[in-house]
Each structure stands twice: as C-alpha cells, then as structure tokens.
Amino acid sequence: MARKPALEEMAGILELPVVDFSSLDRASTAKLIRQACLEYGFFYLVNHGIEEGLLGRVFEGSKNLFSLPLDEKMKMQRNEGHRGYTPPFAEKLDPSLPSKGDLKESFYIGPMEGNELQWLSNQWPSEEILPYWRETMVLYYEKALSVGKILTSLIALALDLEECFFEKIGALHKPMAFLRLLHYPDSASGSIDGEFGASAHTDYGIVTLLACDGVPGLQICREKDEYPRVWEDVPHLDGALVVNVGDLLERWTNCLFRSTLHRVLATGLERYSIAFFLEPNSDCLVECLDSCRSEACPPRFPPVRSSDYLKERLRITYASEEHQA
Numbered sequence: 068m069a070r071k072p073a074l075e076e077m078a079g080i081l082e083l084p085v086v087d088f089s090s091l092d093r094a095s096t097a098k099l100i101r102q103a104c105l106e107y108g109f110f111y112l113v114n115h116g117i118e119e120g121l122l123g124r125v126f127e128g129s130k131n132l133f134s135l136p137l138d139e140k141m142k143m144q145r146n147e148g149h150r151g152y153t154p155p156f157a158e159k160l161d162p163s164l165p166s167k168g169d170l171k172e173s174f175y176i177g178p179m180e181g182n183e184l185q186w187l188s189n190q191w192p193s194e195e196i197l198p199y200w201r202e203t204m205v206l207y208y209e210k211a212l213s214v215g216k217i218l219t220s221l222i223a224l225a226l227d228l229e230e231c232f233f234e235k236i237g238a239l240h241k242p243m244a245f246l247r248l249l250h251y252p253d254s255a256s257g258s259i260d261g262e263f264g265a266s267a268h269t270d271y272g273i274v275t276l277l278a279c280d281g282v283p284g285l286q287i288c289r290e291k292d293e294y295p296r297v298w299e300d301v302p303h304l305d306g307a308l309v310v311n312v313g314d315l316l317e318r319w320t321n322c323l324f325r326s327t328l329h330r331v332l333a334t335g336l337e338r339y340s341i342a343f344f345l346e347p348n349s350d351c352l353v354e355c356l357d358s359c360r361s362e363a364c365p366p367r368f369p370p371v372r373s374s375d376y377l378k379e380r381l382r383i384t385y386a387s388e389e390h391q392a
C-alpha cells in the first residue's frame with residue numbers, strides 16, 4: 068500500500084532546461100539532456116521541427132472530436148488494443164486516491180503497423196463527421212515518432228552509449244508509441260476534494276512529448292519518495308514540447324534518469340493537450356545498462372519485457388473502470 072502524503076507544499080515556479088533540437092552540436096545537446104534528466108526528468112524541446120500549422124490542426128481536430136455527443140464518442144471506446152476513447156473518470160492515474168477517477172477524457176491512437184493479432188486496430192471517427200481527421204492525426208503521429216527516435220539517439224549519447232544503441236537492441240523497431248489527445252473539461256475547481264484533471268503519476272515508457280495549449284495546470288514533484296510532496300508549476304513555453312522521462316528509461320538507467328511524478332490540477336479552466344508516449348517494441352527486454360551499474364550501485368530492478376510491464380501498468384490505471392462497469 069502506497070504511503071499517503073501527510074501534507075503537500077507548493078514551491079516556486081520552475082525553470083526547466085531548454086534543449087534546442089536544431090543545434091548541430093550534438094555533444095553539447097546530449098550533455099544538456101543528461102543534466103536535465105538527472106535533475107528534473109523534464110525539459111522543454113524547442114525547434115523540434117513540427118510545424119505550428121500541423122499542431123494547430125491537431126488541437127482543432129481534438130476539440131472537434133471531444134465536442135461530439137458522448138454516445139458518438141462511446142462508439143469508439145478504448146478497445147483491448149488500448150486505442151480509442153476514454154470518458155471522464157475512466158482512468159485513475161493515482162490509484163491511492165479516494166476519488167472516482169480523473170476528470171479528463173482522452174483518445175488514444177496506437178501504432179499503424181504491427182501485430183494485429185496482439186493489438187487491435189485504431190478507431191477513427193467517420194470521414195463524414197470529421198473530414199481529414201485521420202490524416203491529420205497520422206501525420207502528427209509520424210512526425211512525433213521521428214522526433215522521439217532522434218531524441219532517443221541523443222539520450223543514448225547522453226548515457227555515453229553509441230547513438231544507435233536503442234535501435235540496435237530493437238527498442239525502436241515498431242515501437243509501441245501512442246498518441247493521446249487529452250481534454251480537461253471546465254469544471255468547478257476540484258483538487259480540494261481530491262479530484263484532478265490527471266492525478267499524480269509517472270509515465271510508463273521511454274519518453275513523452277507533450278504539447279500544451281497554454282492553460283496552466285501541469286505540475287511536477289521532483290522527489291517522489293519524499294514527504295511532504297513539493298509540487299512545482301510547469302510554465303507554458305510557447306512553441307516548445309515538454310519532454311519527460313518514462314519509467315522504462317528510469318529502469319534502464321537504474322534511476323540515474325528520473326521518471327518524475329506529475330499531475331494536472333483541476334483549475335476549473337478547459338484545457339487541451341497532446342501527449343505522445345514513446346514506448347519500446349513490445350518484445351524489448353529492459354534491463355539495467357552496464358554503464359549505470361556498479362558494485363556500489365547494483366541494479367534496482369529485475370529485467371522486464373516491455374509489453375509485460377506496460378500491460379501491468381495499464382491494468383492498475385484502469386482498475387477503477389472495471390469496478391465501475
């Protein structure tokens with residue numbers, strides 16, 4: 068049973084490192100990424116090359132999707148392949164909370180290719196209802212995936228590995244990457260009685276690339292095992308993607324890189340965000356890197372197969388949905 072936080076404190080406004088994706092000096096960029104992952108597990112990525120116009124169309128598409136009547140959205144409810152619509156309260160990212168669930172609604176789009184026996188296919192709103200919606204999302208998915216893959220090669224450099232390390236071990240071959248559209252409905256401020264837009268959690272995979280609409284609410288807690296928990300606001304940086312380290316990268320690095328706890332407050336304001344979760348190929352074995360272990364610092368986690376890990380995390384997150392059903 069997770070220990071309950073006795074109290075929470077608010078710290079000042081955070082100044083996360085800014086990584087310039089267009090810099091030609093890869094060694095310096097890798098150094099900066101290393102520092103950011105050691106200290107925060109979060110950084111801003113600027114000049115990432117995803118056009119503003121495309122991002123605008125993704126946000127627009129997201130608004131149009133979430134504006135559909137609930138019964139239309141429920142026709143595309145999240146399937147066994149973890150693709151489709153999740154209504155408000157379907158998910159409780161922090162299972163220790165007494166609340167009904169998180170306020171957000173979301174829509175998952177998974178890999179277009181892959182083993183269809185294991186992973187059911189994506190669900191799409193019909194072309195008549197939302198024209199060009201699918202094309203826009205597929206285009207964004209591909210662009211985000213290519214940014215994620217390049218970023219992973221910089222992360223390999225940051226760990227003193229050869230830059231194709233994660234490719235070589237098969238992590239980036241048909242990766243389990245998910246695009247997730249998120250909508251936080253406007254509602255009375257609920258955090259006081261334990262309701263959150265998204266409750267405290269860490270992400271599961273390698274890295275997450277997050278585009279936000281500028282509405283506040285995202286917070287991080289840098290020391291997840293210390294109480295009282297100290298929460299810091301992540302300010303919006305126009306044009307930047309917020310990048311954070313996921314749990315599997317934390318496991319690979321034996322906690323050298325932090326998978327930092329974060330949440331989204333229920334501020335009462337409507338908010339949209341677009342998350343892209345880069346998770347390894349389902350067969351990839353995630354085990355402590357040689358460079359991150361020593362006699363004084365033995366591996367903290369046993370090796371785990373990526374898909375086993377992800378399945379278990381999703382099971383816990385959606386357990387409240389099963390109880391409600």
Ligand SMILES: O=C(O)CCC(=O)C(=O)O
Nearest residue numbers: 249265270285331340342
């Ligand atoms: O919407 C956000 O700002 C964060 C979303 C998030 O943390 C998640 O979906 O894992």
Ligand SMILES: [Fe+2]
Nearest residue numbers: 268269270329
């Ligand atoms: Fe997250």
